[in-house]
Amino acid sequence: MRAIEFQEYGGPEVLKVVQAEAPEPGPGEVSIDVAYAGVNFADLKARAEGYRVPSLPFRPGLEVSGRVRAVGAGVEGIRPGQEVAALTGGGGYAEVVVTAAATVFALPEAVSLRTGATLPTVLPTAHALLHEVGRLRAGETVLVQGAAGAVGTVAGQLAKAAGAGAVYGVVSEAAKAEHALKYGYDEVFVGPGFVDDVQRATGGRGVDLALDPVGGDTLRRSLDALAVFGRLVSFGNASSAEPWQVGQPELYPTGRSVSGFSILSLAQTAPGSLRELAERAFRKVADGTAELPVTAEFPLADAAEAHRLIGSRTSTGKLLLRVGA
Ligand SMILES: NC(=O)c1ccc[n+]([C@@H]2O[C@H](COP(=O)([O-])OP(=O)(O)OC[C@H]3O[C@@H](n4cnc5c(N)ncnc54)[C@H](OP(=O)(O)O)[C@@H]3O)[C@@H](O)[C@H]2O)c1
Numbered sequence: 001m002r003a004i005e006f007q008e009y010g011g012p013e014v015l016k017v018v019q020a021e022a023p024e025p026g027p028g029e030v031s032i033d034v035a036y037a038g039v040n041f042a043d044l045k046a047r048a049e050g051y052r053v054p055s056l057p058f059r060p061g062l063e064v065s066g067r068v069r070a071v072g073a074g075v076e077g078i079r080p081g082q083e084v085a086a087l088t089g090g091g092g093y094a095e096v097v098v099t100a101a102a103t104v105f106a107l108p109e110a111v112s113l114r115t116g117a118t119l120p121t122v123l124p125t126a127h128a129l130l131h132e133v134g135r136l137r138a139g140e141t142v143l144v145q146g147a148a149g150a151v152g153t154v155a156g157q158l159a160k161a162a163g164a165g166a167v168y169g170v171v172s173e174a175a176k177a178e179h180a181l182k183y184g185y186d187e188v189f190v191g192p193g194f195v196d197d198v199q200r201a202t203g204g205r206g207v208d209l210a211l212d213p214v215g216g217d218t219l220r221r222s223l224d225a226l227a228v229f230g231r232l233v234s235f236g237n238a239s240s241a242e243p244w245q246v247g248q249p250e251l252y253p254t255g256r257s258v259s260g261f262s263i264l265s266l267a268q269t270a271p272g273s274l275r276e277l278a279e280r281a282f283r284k285v286a287d288g289t290a291e292l293p294v295t296a297e298f299p300l301a302d303a304a305e306a307h308r309l310i311g312s313r314t315s316t317g318k319l320l321l322r323v324g325a
Contacts, residue, residue: 061092156184216241
């Protein structure tokens with residue numbers, strides 16, 4: 001089978017097509033003939049700086065859709081030939097991938113394999129940020145960094161559908177604001193001056209919930225954009241800044257809180273909770289509440305082009321690799 005691998009960290013050019021033996025599932029695992037692989041920002045961080053890479057060479061790819069090829073000993077409720085979407089610990093950029101049965105999800109009826117590949121990382125993440133972690137209540141205001149990206153596109157729609165009073169986004173380029181405004185956002189701010197924009201838009205009150213995948217100064221400023229009793233959820237570090245040790249001085253005076261979320265950690269530590277979360281989140285696509293538009297699709301061998309596009313910070317929505325579809 002063909003797979004994408006890198007043997008050293010670096011730019012998109014380190015992604016190489018290799019021929020390899022198709023992997024077999026061990027106990028509790030499932031192998032999948034991959035139809036589409038989702039491209040995530042975390043894949044760029046793996047390639048460039050070794051994020052969650054245990055050793056080299058490494059095959060990137062955190063999510064796929066496809067048909068079950070074989071199931072390992074002890075796996076129940078999943079059968080060969082079934083159409084599924086799956087989170088993988090890596091290795092999704094390949095014609096065949098093996099992953100834990102705990103993170104393989106039957107595709108809801110009427111969800112195609114192409115749409116299925118957009119679901120595993122983004123839908124549960126956006127749902128958890130707003131609901132399980134962010135505890136959004138109807139009428140509250142929300143601020144989302146990276147509003148035109150994959151998570152941002154879904155978060156805008158889910159927040160609106162949950163009855164948010166106003167949904168504000170932040171993007172780095174005016175062209176991306178147009179995209180976000182089609183997906184649930186009431187207003188989209190461009191660039192690092194967003195705290196002033198939030199204060200103006202909310203009459204100086206601030207937002208109830210802010211979602212931050214950027215880290216560094218943006219995370220700190222997101223705290224400044226919160227209303228009294230506001231919640232900030234950190235879920236990424238796109239800026240590659242040093243982690244911020246948020247402490248008592250910032251949190252005491254206004255009763256603000258800071259929390260976090262990682263779908264990959266949840267998959268490892270609480271797969272049952274992830275499954276329940278994924279079912280709730282996938283339903284939002286099956287019933288038409290949210291969609292994640294595929295804005296670019298590349299053949300597997302052109303994975304580097306997909307990385308270049310996300311790395312250029314001009315992409316919107318979801319990028320897929322077409323593998324066996
Ligand atoms: N914690 C979790 O469980 C979880 C799950 C999925 C994704 N994430 C995180 O959520 C974020 C979005 O992921 P995604 O896969 O949906 O990607 P994406 O949003 O489609 O693309 C990356 C986004 O990062 C923003 N960005 C900010 N600083 C950047 C930088 N220095 N270089 C490149 N992009 C930068 C870009 O928006 P602007 O150019 O508009 O700023 C862009 O929207 C990432 O930080 C990712 O790690 C976390």
